[in-house]
Amino acid sequence: xxxxxxxxxxxxxxxxxxxxxxxxxxxxxxxxxxxxxxxxxxxxxxxxxxxxxxxxxxxxxxxxxxxxxxxxxxxxxxxxxxxxxxxxxxxxxxxxxxxxxxxxxxxxxxxxxxxxxxxxxxxxxxxxxxxxxxx
Numbered sequence: 001x002x003x004x005x006x007x008x009x010x011x012x013x014x015x016x017x018x019x020x021x022x023x024x025x026x027x028x029x030x031x032x033x034x035x036x037x038x039x040x041x042x043x044x045x046x047x048x049x050x051x052x053x054x055x056x057x058x059x060x061x062x063x064x065x066x067x068x069x070x071x072x073x074x075x076x077x078x079x080x081x082x083x084x085x086x087x088x089x090x091x092x093x094x095x096x097x098x099x100x101x102x103x104x105x106x107x108x109x110x111x112x113x114x115x116x117x118x119x120x121x122x123x124x125x126x127x128x129x130x131x132x133x134x135x
Contacts, residue, residue, distance in 0.1 A: 005055040006095055006123070011086035012050035016043055018079045035075035040083075040115055041067060044099045047085035048119050051097065062095065062121040063129065069099075069117035079103045081114065093123040 016022075022039045024030030029038050045064055052062055075081055081103045089096040101115040 006052065006087065006090050008087050008090065010051050010055065011084065012047045012053070013082055013084050014043065014047050014050060015080060015082045018075050018077050018081065020077055023077065032074070033077055035079070035081070035114075037069070037071045040071060040075075040081075040101060041069055043081070043083045044069070044085060044101065044115070044117070045119060047083045047099065048095075048097045048121055051085045051087060052095070052121070056123060059126055060123055061126045061129070062123050064119060065122050066120035067117065068119075069115060071115050073112060073114040075103050075114055079105075082111075085119065088118075094120060095123065096120045 018035045020026060020033070022035055023033045024036040025033055027036035027038050029036045049062065056062065081101050083099070083101045085097045085099045087095055088098045097119045099115075099117050099119050100113060102111040102113050104111050
């Protein structure tokens, strides 16, 4: 089902700018106008999907099954974040990623790691996965 091309080291970087729609207030996960953890997680998952783009066989997709995330710092509206996902382990259909998010604070040239973690995905047959659970 999965391609033999899924190997440790496959990676992707995506860049986002925090908007009011990305805040904890907008997501109902807090009452402050900074990047919401649920939005950050979605961005990190998008990076895992991007890392597998082009290496899954036709008819296959991957689905998230486990998340471990430490959101270490606040990112205000207007902050630019780069999220990174890198395959760290492959075991058959299971693919584990190390993920991180960094921002360069205003007035600085040094990046600040605002999140780290692991995301596990499993490669599945798309049709079988979408089939009704009970015929």
